[in-house]
Amino acid sequence: MVEVVLKGITKRFGDVVAAGDINLKIEDGEFFTFLGPSGCGKTTTMRMVAGLEHPDEGRVYFGDKDVTELPPYKRNTGMVFQNYALWPHMKVQENVAYGLKVRKVPSDEIKKRVSEALELVKLGGLENRFPSQLSGGQQQRVALARVLVINPEVLLLDEPLSNLDAKLRVEMREEIKDLQRELGITTVYVTHDQEEAMVISDRIAIQNLGVIRQVGSPTEIYRRPNSLFIATFIGRGTILEGSVESLGEPATVRAGELALRGYPSVPEIELGAGMRVACVLRPESFLMKPPDEPYNEFEGTTEWAAFVGHHTEVRMDVVGHKLIVDVPSDVDTPVGQKLRVYAPQSDTIFLPFEG
């Protein structure tokens, strides 16, 4: 187990920047996720940790050791590929035993460790199947067992769940998280599924066009995005465009007829008078009754309502602005009726407007 440090990593493919000056420290035992739209460079970044790509600039460290020039087979990482990359000509146990054979582990120990690894991923009894005889979920587990068996210093997971159906995906991500916690292994995870990233990670790095836009815990990123890009990329919400009317604690932003009181999303953001900003309101931060803390009040008409189980998703029109609000499902919200909701000022965040 080891910490992974990326220092000024840059990688270009022709004109495309896959990684632009990435500086990161992934803690020992941490579950760290690269999240971003497809083509943002997250897989390339992970491949540079594995040694499958060589950075144009910058260094990669495992602990104090500079591994930038080390070929992939000397890095002792365990990578699970998006397509699993199971060798079709080898049985399950041969696939799993491969890394140990290469390391010249004695054969009785190989046998023991292979069956342990297969037990760990709940695949005991399938040793003699070929990959083509397994379901997608089982193949996924073989791929996992194949890398866990060598006790890698870093576990690398490249969109491992993207080829599974929705139900299995939820099951597997919990299993992967449990395994990781149990083994305490430093894990780098790549996904484009934000919900998956939120559920599974200790920390998330959001990457776009090769550049890391924000690093933080799931709650930080969700509740305190550092840019409008992050705010719109992660989660749902209402974006109200306006300009700063008065500074102070809280600041006031005017958006049309609405005056919104709230705070900059992160302390690094400095508001100025008259500055164009976006006000971000998450649907679940709205309340049906005035809270004990300072709040903003909205009154409007329900335009559209969709019952989604635990709550009802409502779109309401507030003097020309469209607000997305999660209403508890026990509250009746007929379309066309008036509705009054409250948002705590602490959940009303301002971000500089982009573009």
Added chain:
Amino acid sequence: MALKRTLSALKRELDAMTAVQSLVAYSILIVFLVAPLALMVGQAFLLRGKLSLYWFMNLLSSPEYVSLASRGGRLFEVRRGIMYIWGYDHGVLLNSLIVASAVTILCSIIGVVAAMLMGRYRFWGKDVFRVLLLVPLLATPFVNAYVIGKLFNPRGGLINYFLVDLLHLLPWRLDIDGLVGVILAQTLSYYPIVFLNVLASLNNIDPSVEEQAENLGARGLRLFRTVTLPLFLPGLAAGAIIVFIFSLEDLGAPIGFTGARANPLARKLVSYQVYSSFAEALTGSFSPKIAALAVIILILAVVGFLVIRRYVNMRTYAMLSKGGRWSPRLRTPSLVTRIAILVSLGLMVVLASMPQIGTVVLATTDWALAGTLPTKVTGEFLSTLTTNPDVSRAIVNSLVYAGAAVVIMVLVGSSIAYIVSRKGIPGRSVLDVMATIPVAVPGIALAVGYFLLFSSKFFRGTPLDPLLDPGLLLIFAYSIRRLPFTTRSVSAGLSQVDKSLEEASMNLGASRPTTFFRIVLPMIIGHILGGSILSFVYSMSEVSTSVTLGALREDRVPITFFISQIIYGVAAVGAVSIGAALCVLLMAVQITAMAISNYVLKQKVAFLGV
């Protein structure tokens, strides 16, 4: 900066195995492909030690090589009840170009028609035709032209007997010979190359693309012209350029016709002229004029090949289909049309298979001596394959050469395919081109290059000296000439091995050699075997270097040289049948190989093209 980056990438990617693979591949390609051709080109541009265009000017200004006015020959001329169809002599160089162009055009027409019929219509007996249309691919070097010459002989030729004496369809007998004879023989053997390439392209067209065009109102010829043709044009171009090159360098037809009819017009071709100068080279030195001649067809072939390859690569459209029906559009035509298709395909197949049928008849009967029709079946010619020591020795020689060549091809070909498949290595495109280009290098040009280089002072007395023993040189000649088949086959296998399978292995601690032998090799072994079987077969029937370099020592001759000698008339009368028996052997080997490749290794035979 760029150089530094290349060097550091090279350092990173060049582990021991890749280094050895690159070294082997580059050294063999340089010594046995680049150096001989470079030397030949050099000779052609030198006059008394100085750079000069003398030999080329000499060639182009001499009417023997280029003559706009006809220097003899007959075309559709009727004399004493015989219509002579020979073609006109415009000088060796122009003749070669005219013949190659005519063969390319004829093959394209026949190939496209056959492919459209097979690829777009449903009719009875289609599966039979699928096989029969490929019969002309079976190699019967020299004997095919001999058979055609014999069939169209105005005196006792079977076709004339049928058309004139039996059916009274024609007022005069036909005498197809000379350049037209060569065109006929080559067209019949090469049209399957166009056919296969076009058919593959047709089958690759997403049916919905044509259906959309019909939906928008295009049909019939308009649909063909605006949608179908542009989409299979790359396939046609790929097949056509190969036909052009094969025709340019072909020795089988000129030698076969000379043997059948002794008409000197069939010899007025570049390939034959280069071939015959080898006989003089034995005693004296090689005339730079011949080198210049070989350089001209080398340049024509290679430039044509590269241009077409570029075009095909550019125009090979990936079909962006998102599911849906994907079975070729087949329609069942009306009964009359179906009968017309059957009759025309039937005639074509019979005509095109004449050489192969004739070869079998020659080998198993007394046809060679009997005149119009054979009179009795005999096994004596086939049995000479084992009883006649000269014949058996030629067979053994060919087996040894082809076998050894396959070993070299597998080593070099899979190395090249593996290196080229890896994107990280600088200079891989050079290797890719060098491994493909032998398809376009005329065999006789390579033979001239080999002779110049390996009989030079530098190699004199070494095992590579062809004057001492051409055996080893033939092995390398076969290896180089058939290398593209192996390389392509292995590349096809590698393209099915996802890169992540190798990366997973390296990620788990396996070095590149371990990864290659444990992961890659087991997955592509079928393709390697398939490629080596085909390469073996094509080495056995190799003509150009065999009949030139092979001639240099009597006890080292390969099968094809032996056949050429027989057909050329050096051996005793009746021996034609022995040549035919050898061709039967070649066909048998080829059919066996294709069967193994198709049914045991499950490899699709798609190996001729750019």
